[in-house]
Amino acid sequence: MRFVIFLILFSALLPAQKAQLPDAAGKDTVMRVCAQCHGVEIFATKGNTRDGWTEVVSQMIARGAQGSDDDFATIVDYLATNLPPHSEVKKINVNKAAAAELSAGLQISDKDAGAIVGYRKQNGDFKSMADLKKVPGVDAAKLDSAKDKIAF
Ligand code: HEC
Structure with a gap:
């Protein structure tokens, strides 16, 4: 609504x-x-x-x-x-996106997406890829392959 x-x-x-x-x-x-x-x-x-x-x-x-x-x-x-083609890469803000948006947009598991949201709530905003990889259990290789889509 x-x-x-x-x-x-x-x-x-x-x-x-x-x-x-x-x-x-x-x-x-x-x-x-x-x-x-x-x-x-x-x-x-x-x-x-x-x-x-x-x-x-x-x-x-x-x-x-x-x-x-x-x-x-x-x-x-x-x-x-x-008026050239618009960039097709849609960035996902890892400090704002809901878990479902993270998993769909970055192609990570629901578990990793949930962990990112949980970690962010406790520790505040991520500032870099290195911060993001500190989330316990998160698949760092998958995050690296999605890095062009990640915004902070
Ligand atoms: C003779 C009338 C006419 C002129 C002049 C005209 N158009 Fe159009 N244009 C249309 C009509 C009719 C539509 C369809 C509108 C719709 O789909 O609701 C349209 C739609 C469009 C669309 C949207 C297409 C889509 O599906 O999103 C674009 C882009 C466009 N015109 C670009 C141009 C450009 C660039 C020019 C100059 C070269 C131009 N038009 C000149 C009649 C015209």
Whole structure:
């Protein structure tokens, strides 16, 4: 329930702070061609590869976007350069995450996740990987392999 409330609040906030496109060469062309049917905010927070953006632009041409070949080449360049794929690594904060989030996100056992939460309650926040490995019984090798996903 709390999560649902959060979602509602969050979506209510979104229109208030419309996403902006980064200032860079080609932005004016994007604004001219891509804001005819919808606002630029529907793609300003997206990220994609050059191939992915090329595909999006050809879908928009199929939907009726108007521009010259040069315009569309400029737009693909702009999008590929300024809106690259988002990093796919989702970080898990080991000082805040619940046990279920730790086990699923870091692919450690429920027992290790529970031990991490228990240790943290007693000893305060972890500051480093070395701290985290002090948790009795925890599988240090698994933590090492998840280290790119761990935030403190
Ligand atoms: C002729 C009208 C038109 C123009 C111009 C246009 N679009 Fe769209 N675009 C649409 C429509 C219609 C949708 C579908 C909206 C929906 O799915 O609710 C859409 C959706 C999108 C989406 C969301 C796709 C998804 O599934 O998440 C992106 C991204 C997008 N457009 C990017 C662009 C870009 C970049 C340009 C400039 C090259 C552009 N659009 C120009 C009509 C247009």
